[in-house]
Amino acid sequence: MSRMKRFLTSDPPDPFEPRVTGWIWRLVETYRAILVLMILVSLAGCSVVGIVPAVPVEGISTGPGQDIPADESGRYKYLEQSNTQTHQAGTVESVIEYGENSVLGVHYPVFGKEAIDSVTREFVEDIISGFMSEVEDFTAEHADLRAELNVDYETWLVEDRLVSIKFIILVNMPGYAHPEVTVETFVYDLETVQPVFLEDILVEGSLPKLAQLARDDLASNPDYAGYVDLDLFTTGTEPVYDNYRRFLLTQDHFTLLFQKYQVFPGAVGTPSVAIPYGRMEGIIDLPGPDSQAPQDPPNAMDYPRREPPPDIDGNCGPGSAGGHGIGEEAVRQIDPDKPMVALTFDDGPLSSTTGSILDTLKEHDSVATFFVIGNRAHHNAELLKRMVSEGHEIGNHSFNHKRLTTLSPEELQYQIERTQIAVKTVTGVEPLIMRPTYGSYNNQLEQNAGMPMIMWSVDTRDWESRDVESIIQQVMDHVQDGDIILMHDIYVPTAEAVKAVVPELISRGFQLVTVSELLAAKGISLEAGKVYRNGGNLQY
Template identity: 30%
Template sequence: MIRRIKLPGWIVIFLLLAGIVFGIDKVFVKVFGESLEPNEKIVDSSVYPGLNIETKTRETDLYTSSVSKPYTDNEQINKLMNEWIDEQEEAFTSGIEESKNMLEENDFRAHLNIQVDTEKIADKLYTIEFQAYQITGGANGITKIKSFVMDLNENKLLQIDDVFQLNKSSIQDIQELIMNKLHSNEEIKPYILDEEAEKALNDSNNWKWSVTPDNVIFYFDEYEIAAGAAGSIKVEIPIKEIKPYLNETFAKKLNIELTEEETEKEKKSTEDYPQLDPDGKYVALTFDDGPHPEVTPRILDTLKKHDAKATFFMLGTQVEYYPELSKKVMEAGHEIGSHTMNHYDLTALELNQIIVEMQQSNDIIEKATGRTINLLRPPYGASNSDVEQAASGMDNSLIMWSVDSLDWKSRNAAAVNEEVMSNVSPGSIVLMHDIHPSTADALPQLLTSLEEQGYQMVTVSQLLELWDEKDVGPHYGK
């Protein structure tokens, strides 16, 4: 199977040198004024034992970004993955500098999205597939793919000779398998450049590959072996076809059958909440980008103490890692909506890509919680007619906000409380994020202040029902 997937010159030189000496995250801070959180100790509650993930988003006048970063207890493994992420961020930073004038003139924001697809092969044996998409100008963005296969039983990243028998005969056979798959796909066959494909496969040390329980996958970047219309290419070869060429030790690991019980959960509609008094004083607190293994439980505890309900707009990538935590949010009586799968700016995607982003997230959240998703908050609040069409097709309402706590910017509890209390009014939908410890710090006093002014904290759906608003929206609150 195959799938497609102007500053002055001296400042640019300074940025490049700074990126080398201090690291690309620090360059982002210096250039764009972003405030990066220090590394936090994360509780290992992931569905992938030994492997956790953190998704960080940024937003400025020039760009938006969403970077998912998996990590382990092994610093060397983390270092190798982070080096590749840093390379993508450095290229993005350079692209912004080159396109700064165009971005400002055209009121267009650049976007970087690094998403992660994780496959469990066996016990603590994982494939991590990164897909980095960036657009800094022009009509089309650039997509790059990188994979890592890690064995956390031995605390190492597997190299190609850990997986394949790399004698001359097996290399030739694998090359032939890949070429046959490329030519058998009618969709991309017209774009394949045979000479470039053979060149890319010539040195096995340069192969980009990964393993899943069912396939061995070989990756090719855009323009590497085909015309640009083909996009990034994945060649999937079933294990049964390539097994004769696998390293014997690795093949034995694949034969260890770890059966996962697949239980079909009956999809239920969102729990019915009590009807609201039309003359009541209500506010809907919403939390984006989670769940987070440390921050989200703190927020749940505070909400429980104040008998307050809230709505959590979760990322599919985060729910995939922390399904039990997602379920706890639902079981605590709170509402769950989708924040898409990978936090893309949906307005930069084609309609079919938007649908995939929404559907993947809905499926993962519904599997984790057993509840049907009918609310969507588009990342960055970015929406257009395609986004509305996709949401309508899934019977999802688009939920924006009327009060931005700016917790993503201030990272300060007192500032969060001041921002919300200065702008809140009856019927407000308040934007917060359950990934910042400072937001959890702010919540006890914020709830107390709201209660003192007579507010009751309810879900977004309760507000929409009170206003008799059941359409796609977008809905912003009062």
């Protein structure tokens, strides 16, 4: 951080938080400023440059990503404050950074409820980390041509209980024709301190009705009239949960948001539909005053150790490798005398790519194993639930992709157990296998993993090539019976390659099974702390 200036900002409490007035408030604010400065001083290599208040910029609109030059001090005022209008709940916190080649202004709400605030901070940290990785090799030709990340938000509060958060995420790089803009939403019940997903409030069997309402409203908007006959509109509004997982609850409307390119061409931006609650009768059922808060999840450090999955007998259904699945249980037959392979996917889930991979696997009645990052679980909950309901296996790939061999025992346990909790909270299924990050392990990890560690025997190197044909060739040129194949479900070329790999493997006579199914069918019993590379090779 020696080349980066960092500012931390915070707004006064909102109307729903207790207020402190007069000299006490000034004292609290002074103490807060001193505390933040002390924290900043303690950060090695960082320059303390002060606390930046939310300053309005007179005479201009302050929307994100505008081509506004820096002021005399090199600062962008629009970047240093939240510029949205609706903040009905929570207190704004901001991270402002100025570097030689990039700038960022990230604003997010906190509610004083750790279960909610921790998820929000992890979400924000994930965005910042991804942006910094993207610009790592970028060099700005001029200070006003730096890469930019701008994250802003809005909040709505319904009946002092249901809070909805909308994040607007903008990335702009020199050379982009237009800034990349995405939206994400979170909804929480402040009484139960639990997330609210579409499945939680949607009346059973009413997803097609919701989809039809959305289609009708989009089609009736004159701004979209020229696009509703496109295949993009048809597929983007199909009655599947992933199309409708971004929603908001406001005082008068149930609002659906769609990503850029999801339903219309990119020129349309990120469309939304606000449906009055009067039209939602029989479609959604919001939590009432009698809803009870669930028991607190177990502390990560006290979380019980897992037992390895039991041997299979050839009859496999959803969630068979990690407990009982969600929804109806279908039975698949595995023939141990026929060749089989296990496709595995790391680092997801990611809505733009994992869903496509699941579609391909479902089309060909096949399954795979997904080694997930724990901090992606909450805002990709529908994908994880779908994995379980369709018979896939979920494995643990750490909470935020730290190199596990460099961590203390306490940090290591946090990475593993926090992911266990995140996945189980969303799906009801606890992972029973793990994959070490970077494929790196040592004695400490073997002794403390508490699960079998799964490596691979075929590496597609999709992270390196990002090329569809290369990925296909790596699989088809090397695959053998019992192989565990490594891919990553965060790359578009990988998702496209899977569309060819899956049917080709099947045509060659391979059964596509989960890792646990593969090893059990080969007569290999899984043990915690042991390393497994394929159906015939066990390395201790």
